[in-house]
Amino acid sequence: MRILITGGAGFLGSHLCDRFLAEGHTVIAMDNIITGNTDNIAHLAGHERFLFIKHNVSNYIYVDGPLDAVLHFASPASPNDYLEHPIPTLKVGSLGTLNAIGLAKGKGARFLLASTSEVYGDPEVNPQPESYWGHVNPIGPRGVYDEAKRFAEAMTMAYHRYHGLDTRIVRIFNTYGPRMRLNDGRVVPNFIYQALTSQALTIYGDGSQTRSFQYYTDLVEGVYRLLMSSETRPVNIGNPEEMSILEFAEAVLELTGSNSPLTFIQPTDNRMIDDPRVRRPDISRAREVLDWEPKVGLADGLAETIAYFRNRVL
Ligand code: UDP
Numbered sequence: 001m002r003i004l005i006t007g008g009a010g011f012l013g014s015h016l017c018d019r020f021l022a023e024g025h026t027v028i029a030m031d032n033i034i035t036g037n038t039d040n041i042a043h044l045a046g047h048e049r050f051l052f053i054k055h056n057v058s059n060y061i062y063v064d065g066p067l068d069a070v071l072h073f074a075s076p077a078s079p080n081d082y083l084e085h086p087i088p089t090l091k092v093g094s095l096g097t098l099n100a101i102g103l104a105k106g107k108g109a110r111f112l113l114a115s116t117s118e119v120y121g122d123p124e125v126n127p128q129p130e131s132y133w134g135h136v137n138p139i140g141p142r143g144v145y146d147e148a149k150r151f152a153e154a155m156t157m158a159y160h161r162y163h164g165l166d167t168r169i170v171r172i173f174n175t176y177g178p179r180m181r182l183n184d185g186r187v188v189p190n191f192i193y194q195a196l197t198s199q200a201l202t203i204y205g206d207g208s209q210t211r212s213f214q215y216y217t218d219l220v221e222g223v224y225r226l227l228m229s230s231e232t233r234p235v236n237i238g239n240p241e242e243m244s245i246l247e248f249a250e251a252v253l254e255l256t257g258s259n260s261p262l263t264f265i266q267p268t269d270n271r272m273i274d275d276p277r278v279r280r281p282d283i284s285r286a287r288e289v290l291d292w293e294p295k296v297g298l299a300d301g302l303a304e305t306i307a308y309f310r311n312r313v314l
Contacts, residue, residue, distance in 0.1 A: 093148025
């Protein structure tokens with residue numbers, strides 16, 4: 001296959017480039033490098049089946065030649081990033097999706113949308129199955145990401161129903177691993193960086209809010225299987241191992257061997273507004289239709305991630 005990956009220089013996009021190249025496909029990565037980084041794809045320079053195009057997909061996308069699949073992964077994804085870039089976030093989820101899906105239609109390619117557990121907002125049911133419609137505040141600061149992704153899902157389904165486009169929607173839950181940005185503001189890089197540099201781990205609120213963390217290799221496998229499947233309904237891909245942020249902080253301290261203290265802070269900026277109290281994927285559908293489930297537990301995934309950050313910090 002010849003595939004386009006938007007956001008191809010990002011954390012997940014670049015790992016997907018590696019996977020598709022390893023499977024023998026040809027990959028075009030497109031990224032405007034707002035939150036992506038060419039370091040993530042530097043090892044692919046000169047690869048005969050790889051091409052990088054620097055472009056903002058919120059503007060019209062031109063790609064020469066045939067395409068078999070378009071994977072739309074471009075978007076700021078860390079709350080810090082989308083709170084700092086609210087309008088580009090809204091644009092890439094709306095205009096960017098329109099451009100990417102229009103390109104897929106023009107080329108007769110399959111379209112896969114990277115959606116998110118944020119479509120469930122601050123959920124009133126836990127775990128979240130795909131049938132849950134969500135609990136999102138459209139006018140809150142997080143709404144720029146959540147509503148853009150919800151719009152992108154609506155657009156994907158409209159092209160599927162009205163134009164018969166072959167589409168896939170993956171709802172990605174918190175994912176971590178090498179190539180995350182050290183300063184992206186998310187809890188995984190923050191805590192690891194703080195632990196490695198003997199600074200206090202910053203727990204926002206009382207730390208009782210929960211998340212379920214998945215290692216990137218599991219996500220990549222889930223996306224690959226979904227693209228190759230015939231499932232056109234949304235599919236949750238995440239690790240159902242749920243824990244509180246306080247428990248997560250303790251796990252990071254243990255695995256880094258750090259003596260950093262914990263500090264409980266109440267951020268004064270927007271970032272705690274509508275912060276989900278709980279989050280855990282129901283992965284029954286992924287199990288059933290993709291025969292997929294996560295393989296990497298937190299201790300193993302974190303050990304790899306800590307080693308990656310250690311090389312960059314110390
Ligand atoms: N969080 C925290 N300390 C930090 C960064 C984040 O306690 O230094 C909390 C944050 O409030 C949220 C959870 O960790 O409840 C996960 O935040 P993250 O930004 O990683 O991603 P989210 O799941 O909110 O998209």
